[in-house]
Structure formats: C-alpha cells, structure tokens
Amino acid sequence: xxxxxxxxxxxxxxxxxxxxxxxxxxxxxxxxxxxxxxxxxxxxxxxxxxxxxxxxxxxxxxxxxxxxxxxxxxxxxxxxxxxxxxxxxxxxxxxxxxxxxxxxxxxxxxxxxxxxxxxxxxxxxxxxxxxxxxxxx
Amino acid sequence: xxxxxxxxxxxxxxxxxxxxxxxxxxxxxxxxxxxxxxxxxxxxxxxxxxxxxxxxxxxxxxxxxxxxxxxxxxxxxxxxxxxxxxxxxxxxxxxxxxxxxxxxxxxxxxxxxxxxxxxxxxxxxxxxxxxxxxxxx
DNA sequence: TTTCATGCAAATGATTTGCATAGTC
DNA sequence: GACTATGCAAATCATTTGCATGAAA
Numbered sequence: 627x628x629x630x631x632x633x634x635x636x637x638x639x640x641x642x643x644x645x646x647x648x649x650x651x652x653x654x655x656x657x658x659x660x661x662x663x664x665x666x667x668x669x670x671x672x673x674x675x676x677x678x679x680x681x682x683x684x685x686x687x688x689x690x691x692x693x694x695x696x697x698x699x700x701x702x703x704x705x706x707x708x709x710x711x712x713x714x715x716x717x718x719x720x721x722x723x724x725x726x727x728x729x730x731x732x733x734x735x736x737x738x739x740x741x742x743x744x745x746x747x748x749x750x751x752x753x754x755x756x757x758x759x760x761x762x763x
Numbered sequence: 764x765x766x767x768x769x770x771x772x773x774x775x776x777x778x779x780x781x782x783x784x785x786x787x788x789x790x791x792x793x794x795x796x797x798x799x800x801x802x803x804x805x806x807x808x809x810x811x812x813x814x815x816x817x818x819x820x821x822x823x824x825x826x827x828x829x830x831x832x833x834x835x836x837x838x839x840x841x842x843x844x845x846x847x848x849x850x851x852x853x854x855x856x857x858x859x860x861x862x863x864x865x866x867x868x869x870x871x872x873x874x875x876x877x878x879x880x881x882x883x884x885x886x887x888x889x890x891x892x893x894x895x896x897x898x899x900x
Numbered sequence: 901t902t903t904c905a906t907g908c909a910a911a912t913g914a915t916t917t918g919c920a921t922a923g924t925c
Numbered sequence: 926g927a928c929t930a931t932g933c934a935a936a937t938c939a940t941t942t943g944c945a946t947g948a949a950a
Contacts, residue, residue, distance in 0.1 A: 639948080736866065744897055814915090
C-alpha cells in the first residue's frame with residue numbers, strides 16, 4: 627500500500643509539505659538526517675518550516691512510511707521499502723557503505739528462540755573499520 | 764591491563780574524579796547514560812562538574828577503558844571488559860534485557876568476507892518487541 | 901465548518917567550550 | 926614548576942512545543 631494511501635486511511639491530511647517530504651525520502655537511496663531533509667525540502671519549497679518537517683518525519687515513522695534510525699546523536703531516515711538497509715560506517719574515515727542484505731536473520735532467529743524477543747533490524751548503522759583504514763592502522 | 768594503568772601510560776593524570784567515574788561504570792552491570800553517570804558521581808562526590816564527567820567519559824572511550832554507544836539520542840556507556848554486551852530494548856514498553864552473548868559473530872564474518880569491513884559490535888542496542896508486548900499487540 | 905497541519909518564535913535539554921584556578925606528576 | 930584537569934558559566938545545536946493562523950476533508 628502506498629504511503630499516500632496510508633496517510634489518508636489513518637485520517638491524516640495529505641498536504642503538499644507531506645508529499646514533498648515523502649518524495650525526498652523515497653528519492654534518496656541512502657539514509658538522510660532530519661536536517662538534510664530540512665535543506666532538501668526547503669530547496670524545493672522555500673518557507674517550509676523545520677517544525678513541520680520534524681513533525682512529519684515523526685508521523686511518517688509512526689505510521690511505518692519511513693524508517694527512523696540514529697547516528698551520531700541525530701535522527702536518520704530512509705524509505706520503508708521491503709527489505710533491509712544497513713550501513714557500514716568506518717570510525718576512522720567516516721565513510722559509509724550501504725548493504726541491502728538480510729544480515730541479521732540469524733541474530734533475529736536466535737533472539738526470538740532464546741528470549742521471545744522480536745528484533746527489528748531494519749535500519750542499522752554498523753560501526754567498525756573499513757578495509758582501507760584497517761591497512762593504514 | 765587495568766584502566767588506571769592505561770590512563771597513566773598514556774600520559775593522562777589520575778584524578779579522584781576519574782577514579783570515581785571509572786568505578787561507577789565498572790560497578791554498573793548494564794549501560795548507563797552520561798547523565799546517570801553525572802548523578803551517580805555527584806551522589807558520591809558532590810561538586811564534581813558535568814563538564815568534567817562528559818570530558819572524562821569521552822577520554823575513557825578514546826583510550827578504550829569504556830565503550831560508548833547511543834540510544835534515544837543520548838550517550839550510553841559501559842565498561843570495556845572482554846566479551847559482548849548487547850541490550851534488547853522493547854519499543855512498546857521500553858524495558859531492556861541484557862544479553863552477553865556473541866550474537867554478531869556470523870554477521871562480522873560475513874561483512875569482513877564481502878566488504879573487508881571489520882564490524883565492531885561491542886555494545887549494541889537492539890530494538891524490537893519483547894515477548895510480553897508481542898502478545899498484547 | 902470542523903479539525904488537523906503549518907509557521908513562527910521561543911523553549912528545551914543534552915552536550916560542548918573558553919577560561920581562570922587548582923591539582924598531578 | 927610545568928602542564929593538565931577541573932569548575933564555572935555561557936554557548937551550541939538538534940529537536941520540541943505553544944499558539945494563532947491557514948488549509949484539507
């Protein structure tokens with residue numbers, strides 16, 4: 627079901643601001659910080675307020691239209707397509723590489739079996755050292 | 764090697780504040796937020812300043828004496844013992860359950876093989892639904 | 901026309917910073 | 926005694942909130 631349908635079905639109003647914010651997140655192939663969304667939105671539609679964007683992002687996360695995560699103390703978002711989106715972030719050079727595999731299936735299974743916990747690894751920022759920085763160190 | 768030795772060896776000074784902060788993190792069997800460290804430290808040694816604590820926590824993380832993580836936009840810390848410390852946090856009730864297993868060994872292996880990336884899963888907050896909340900939902 | 905969303909401006913709250921003083925080595 | 930760490934107070938900076946106005950259903 628499309629996000630637009632979800633918004634309507636849940637009784638929320640479909641405003642141009644919300645459409646644009648959705649578009650921006652869907653266009654981006656990797657995660658974006660809330661602040662990046664603010665800049666991107668304001669580039670296309672000047673005058674849209676930060677508060678609106680923060681509120682919309684929170685709403686979209688709540689109704690499952692986007693996936694929220696956090697990195698370096700900031701909120702990050704990406705679209706909630708089926709599948710997985712993980713990011714490997716090098717603690718030395720700061721570069722990130724995306725990874726769309728279902729990396730955590732076995733972990734999810736183990737946690738469910740042992741603790742009955744249903745882990746949700748939809749959007750994980752994995753910290754570590756990239757191959758280049760490993761060599762340099 | 765003990766943290767106290769590490770501090771000295773790296774040329775940092777061993778102050779009562781630093782000792783106390785180290786103690787507090789080592790006494791805690793789960794992670795603590797920076798703010799919790801502030802309260803705990805000030806309970807035992809009133810007058811110690813927030814800045815000192817934040818600076819010390821950052822230092823301790825840098826020299827590997829504690830492990831820093833983040834949850835809900837705040838910094839969390841625990842001692843850097845050998846082994847693993849993960850936390851399952853329920854997004855419904857907010858409860859967390861600790862898990863000291865080496866959950867991510869297979870993921871680490873896979874990422875290294877495919878991307879040469881050395882993932883560091885020392886202290887992960889795993890979000891999801893606990894068994895109780897799964898039933899309620 | 902009712903209700904929800906937006907814009908604005910100000911508040912929040914964790915974390916950081918500059919600087920003078922105090923404490924370690 | 927040299928140099929670092931601390932305390933203090935103020936600054937930061939992302940995010941949130943209250944409220945009056947504007948737009949969607």
